[in-house]
Every structure is written in structure tokens, then in C-alpha cells.
Amino acid sequence: MTMHKFTIPVGPQHPALKEPESFLVTLSGEKIMKFSARLGYNHRGIEKACEERTYTQDVYLTERICGICSHSHSTCFVQAVEEIAGAVVPNRALYIRTIIAELERIHSHLLWLGVAGHEVGFDTLLMYTWRDRELVMDILALTTGNRVNYGINTIGGVRRDLTSDQIKKTLNAMDKLEERTKYYIQIATEETTLIKRLSGVGVLSHKDAVKLGAVGPTARASGVDRDVRRDDPYAAYDQIKFKVITDNHNDVYGRTLVRMGELMECYNMIRQLLKNLPEGPITVKVPRKIPAGEATSRYEAPRGEDVHYVKSNGTEKPERVKVRAPTLANIQTVAKMLEDRQLADLPIVIAAIDPCFSCTDRLTVLKDSDSGKKRVMKWEDLHHYSIEWHLKHGVDFSGLNSKLSAKLAKVK
Amino acid sequence: MSKEEEILQALVKKFGFLENRIKTQRPRRILADVDIGNFKTLLDYAVKELRFPILLTMTGLDEGEKIAVIYHMASEDGCILNIRTAIAKVNPSLKTITDIFPNADIYERELEDLLGIKVDGLAPGNRYPLPDGWPAGEYPLRKDWKKNKEKVGDDHA
Numbered sequence: 001m002t003m004h005k006f007t008i009p010v011g012p013q014h015p016a017l018k019e020p021e022s023f024l025v026t027l028s029g030e031k032i033m034k035f036s037a038r039l040g041y042n043h044r045g046i047e048k049a050c051e052e053r054t055y056t057q058d059v060y061l062t063e064r065i066c067g068i069c070s071h072s073h074s075t076c077f078v079q080a081v082e083e084i085a086g087a088v089v090p091n092r093a094l095y096i097r098t099i100i101a102e103l104e105r106i107h108s109h110l111l112w113l114g115v116a117g118h119e120v121g122f123d124t125l126l127m128y129t130w131r132d133r134e135l136v137m138d139i140l141a142l143t144t145g146n147r148v149n150y151g152i153n154t155i156g157g158v159r160r161d162l163t164s165d166q167i168k169k170t171l172n173a174m175d176k177l178e179e180r181t182k183y184y185i186q187i188a189t190e191e192t193t194l195i196k197r198l199s200g201v202g203v204l205s206h207k208d209a210v211k212l213g214a215v216g217p218t219a220r221a222s223g224v225d226r227d228v229r230r231d232d233p234y235a236a237y238d239q240i241k242f243k244v245i246t247d248n249h250n251d252v253y254g255r256t257l258v259r260m261g262e263l264m265e266c267y268n269m270i271r272q273l274l275k276n277l278p279e280g281p282i283t284v285k286v287p288r289k290i291p292a293g294e295a296t297s298r299y300e301a302p303r304g305e306d307v308h309y310v311k312s313n314g315t316e317k318p319e320r321v322k323v324r325a326p327t328l329a330n331i332q333t334v335a336k337m338l339e340d341r342q343l344a345d346l347p348i349v350i351a352a353i354d355p356c357f358s359c360t361d362r363l364t365v366l367k368d369s370d371s372g373k374k375r376v377m378k379w380e381d382l383h384h385y386s387i388e389w390h391l392k393h394g395v396d397f398s399g400l401n402s403k404l405s406a407k408l409a410k411v412k
Numbered sequence: 413m414s415k416e417e418e419i420l421q422a423l424v425k426k427f428g429f430l431e432n433r434i435k436t437q438r439p440r441r442i443l444a445d446v447d448i449g450n451f452k453t454l455l456d457y458a459v460k461e462l463r464f465p466i467l468l469t470m471t472g473l474d475e476g477e478k479i480a481v482i483y484h485m486a487s488e489d490g491c492i493l494n495i496r497t498a499i500a501k502v503n504p505s506l507k508t509i510t511d512i513f514p515n516a517d518i519y520e521r522e523l524e525d526l527l528g529i530k531v532d533g534l535a536p537g538n539r540y541p542l543p544d545g546w547p548a549g550e551y552p553l554r555k556d557w558k559k560n561k562e563k564v565g566d567d568h569a
Contacts, residue, residue, distance in 0.1 A: 036538065037538070038538040039518075039538075043542065043543075047526075047553065048553060213466065213513065213514075294443075296441060296484055296492050298468070298486075305468070309471045309482065309484065319473075322471040
């Protein structure tokens with residue numbers, strides 16, 4: 001008996017998707033026979049909008065292409081403009097850009113690990129990683145003034161310097177995060193249920209990854225040894241040592257291992273950068289009008305390679321800005337990953353390429369329901385309030401790792 | 413000799429049509445300008461012989477009389493070869509390169525939607541990135557295009 005085929009729409013709004021994309025999935029029973037994607041629901045016409053704005057305005061506009069890889073896009077853009085203008089960016093600025101870049105990678109990868117946990121029904125992992133992610137969010141807020149959309153870049157350098165206090169706090173956070181990441185690596189390599197749920201799911205062979213132009217951790221988990229930070233270095237990447245993490249599992253499990261390996265590299269890179277942070281200015285003056293020219297800029301964003309092309313015409317507005325974000329390259333591999341797979345694997349397979357979605361909320365205006373009086377709670381107040389609230393309800397989040405090891409020791 | 417200089421020399425030696433039409437933009441960046449008739453020859457050679465196996469993306473540019481398309485190609489060791497070609501703005505059309513790069517599909521659909529280039533040989537599929545109700549003949553990345561509420565409607569303006 002042949003099974004009747006059904007075609008079901010998933011998205012553009014769907015509980016299993018975190019962002020608007022529409023997929024048409026043809027099923028035979030539970031098995032996926034055909035998969036097609038319709039993108040563009042988030043198209044905001046930013047390339048056209050860039051042509052109508054000045055270069056300085058475009059730094060902020062490109063930063064808003066993505067809510068997570070925001071620094072990736074603004075850096076990729078300013079690099080192209082600086083190349084055309086012939087600006088020699090001070091080394092200290094390049095270091096600071098690289099530090100923020102790797103902090104952004106930490107926040108992005110921890111966020112992904114939580115989402116991946118959630119998609120496979122391991123919500124404890126989501127709670128843990130997102131709790132730990134707050135450490136890096138705090139450092140980003142401390143050093144740049146914002147949790148996302150850092151506004152650190154400007155054409156010719158960066159807008160804020162690092163103080164010795166910030167450096168100290170960042171190094172402390174790296175130690176804590178490293179300890180926690182080691183714990184997650186232990187879970188991922190020893191916890192059988194997680195390994196079994198992720199292994200053999202969303203398979204993308206090395207050959208297909210190359211053929212379909214996969215980028216970032218998606219490609220590297222299929223043994224594609226490509227990373228722009230090493231291959232076509234920008235910012236301060238040619239001045240530090242790091243390993244490009246690859247894996248040959250070719251599946252969601254491999255993608256998890258690659259991202260966790262990259263987290264460990266991030267901590268080392270940030271330590272090197274902070275230790276060797278050169279003295280000097282953080283910006284060089286670049287004229288508002290950029291001479292006619294063109295440049296192609298690349299950047300290894302947390303999700304993979306980001307490409308910007310900028311053409312100038314001698315005015316203060318660009319002639320053309322072209323952006324290729326990593327998800328556009330990776331979404332083309334999803335159909336291959338889902339071939340002959342079960343429908344239940346769809347959410348984690350899509351999530352495993354780490355498609356982009358935005359977040360952030362940092363200032364809340366509260367209105368007292370009785371008096372109608374408004375008061376403003378800043379981020380620190382909210383943070384403090386949340387800890388106090390949990391303490392009052394008998395939940396103490398402090399020193400979780402030490403409590404856990406004490407508990408484990410007792411069991412043994 | 414630097415990597416990009418070697419590639420440039422090899423290309424000039426092989427193809428007479430690149431004489432004075434190819435340059436290094438900076439370390440690891442080469443820009444070659446070719447007529448549309450020679451484009452495929454150069455692309456094939458770059459992929460097979462010069463080992464530029466990666467298509468980063470494609471950029472379309474409205475240059476007034478013509479529409480230019482840049483194919484951004486990359487090698488494993490970090491070089492980019494930008495191959496630029498131009499086509500007429502009246503009924504512009506290109507041949508697909510999805511036979512070599514299946515990932516060109518989405519980039520070519522983007523050229524169709526935003527610049528109105530017809531890409532021959534592209535498999536049937538969804539448009540990208542404009543919405544389904546977008547009016548025909550409206551190409552936002554053309555320089556003379558302006559937002560027009562009457563044409564594209566409130567939802568899209």
C-alpha cells in the first residue's frame with residue numbers, strides 16, 4: 001500500500017520556529033519527502049536604505065541587520081569603507097573590535113546551546129546556558145554600554161576605550177564561563193540521551209557542505225576547514241593564536257561540539273587580546289566624503305561568514321551596499337539535511353544552523369497601578385530585583401557550580 | 413610574488429581579453445572586468461584551474477546605461493576574485509550558474525527581484541526576497557526607483 005502524501009506549511013509563524021520563514025514540507029507518514037523554503041519575511045530594504053543615508057548613519061543601520069551578530073555586520077561594513085578611504089585604523093581599535101567580536105560569539109553560541117536544548121526537550125540546558133550567558137551580556141553592557149547593538153564601531157576605529165577595571169572584570173568572567181563551558185562539554189560528551197538525540201540528525205556530508213556553500217559551524221561540523229579569521233584575517237586576528245575547530249560527525253551533534261569548542265577558543269583569544277592590548281589612540285579621522293572606489297569585506301560571524309560589498313562615489317553616501325549574511329548561505333543546506341528524515345527532527349535541524357533572530361529589552365518604565373506614578377527601572381535594578389525575588393521565594397542561584405560538585409561528591 | 417599577483421599574471425597570460433581590465437585591489441583581492449561573452453570562460457577557469465571553489469555572493473549594480481553583476485569568488489587560502497560583467501539595462505538577462513554553484517540559486521533570485529534581471533535556466537521556485545503581492549516591473553535597487561505607495565501599497569511602502 002502506498003502512503004498518501006501530505007504537504008503541510010510550517011511558518012511564517014509557527015510555534016516551532018523562532019523567526020518568520022515559511023517552509024512547505026511534503027510528508028509520507030512522518031517522513032519528509034520534500035522541503036522548500038520561502039524567505040524574505042524580514043526583508044526591510046536595508047541595502048536600499050544604506051544608499052539613502054550617510055556612511056556614519058549606515059554604521060548604525062548595518063548594526064541593526066541582526067539582533068545577535070550586530071557587531072559582525074557593523075564591523076564588516078566599516079572595514080569595507082575604511083579600505084576604500086585608505087584609513088589606517090589604530091591597532092588598539094582593532095584589538096577592541098576583536099574583543100567585542102569574540103564576546104559576541106560567546107553570547108551567540110551560549111544562546112544557541114540553550115535553543116538547541118529547548119528544541120530537543122532538554123529545557124534545563126536552556127535555563128543553565130541562558131543564565132550563564134548573562135555573564136557575557138553583563139560584560140558587553142559594561143564595556144560598550146549595551147547588551148546588543150553595541151555601537152562600538154565607527155569609521156576609523158572604535159568609540160569607547162577599555163578601562164583597567166573593565167579588563168579585570170572581563171578576565172574574571174572568562175574564568176567563570178570557561179568553567180561552565182567545561183561542564184557543558186562534559187554533558188555533551190557523556191550524557192547519552194543528548195548524544196543519541198543529536199547524532200545522525202540533520203546529516204550534511206562533507207561533499208554536500210562544500211557543494212551547497214555552507215558556512216561557519218554548519219560547514220566546520222562537516223569537516224570543512226574554513227574560517228575567515230584565519231584564512232583572510234581582519235581586525236587583530238593575525239596577531240593572536242587560535243585553533244579553527246572542525247568535526248567530522250556531519251550532524252547536529254557535530255555542530256554542537258564545534259560551537260562548544262569555539263567557546264573555549266573564545267576565552268583564550270580574549271585573554272590574549274586583553275593581555276597584549278596595545279597602547280595608543282582608538283580612532284583615526286576619516287573624512288565624511290569617501291573617495292570613489294569599492295571593497296569586498298569578510299567577517300567570521302558566530303553563524304558563519306558575513307560578506308559586505310561597498311561601492312562609493314565620492315559623496316558622503318554610498319553608491320551601493322551589498323550584504324550576504326551567513327544564514328542565507330546555510331538555509332540552502334537545510335533541504336539536504338531533512339531529506340528522508342522524520343518531521344519531529346525539523347525544529348532542531350533548522351535550529352542547528354543557528355538562524356538569526358533578535359532580542360533585547362533593557363529599560364522598563366513601570367506604572368504604579370494604585371497611584372499611577374511612573375518610575376524607571378534600569379538594567380541593574382531589574383537584575384537586582386530578579387535576584388531578590390528568587391531569594392525571597394527560596395531559590396538561591398549563587399555558587400551553583402560549587403553546590404553541584406558538593407552534591408555530586410556526596411552521591412559518590 | 414604575492415598570491416594575488418601570481419593569480420593576476422596567470423590570468424593575463426591565459427586570456428588576452430583581460431589585458432588592462434584586471435587589477436589587484438589590495439592583498440588577497442583581485443578585480444577582473446569581462447564582457448558577458450567571456451564571462452563563462454573565465455568563471456570555469458577560475459573554478460577548475462585557479463581553485464576558486466567558493467561563491468561568496470553576487471552583487472548587482474545599476475550603472476545607468478548598464479547593469480553590472482559582480483560574482484565574488486573565494487579560494488581556500490583567503491583570496492577573493494571579483495569577476496565583474498555588465499549587461500544592457502533594457503531586458504537584462506543572464507545565464508544561471510547554478511550548474512556550477514547550486515548555492516547561486518538564492519543570489520540569482522535576489523537579482524531577479526531587486527534589479528529585474530531575468531536569469532535563464534533558473535529552476536522553478538519561490539521568489540526572493542520581495543513579497544508575493546509585489547507589483548510587476550518594480551525593482552527597488554534600480555537607481556531611478558522610488559517608493560510609491562500607490563503602486564506597492566501601504567503594506568510594502
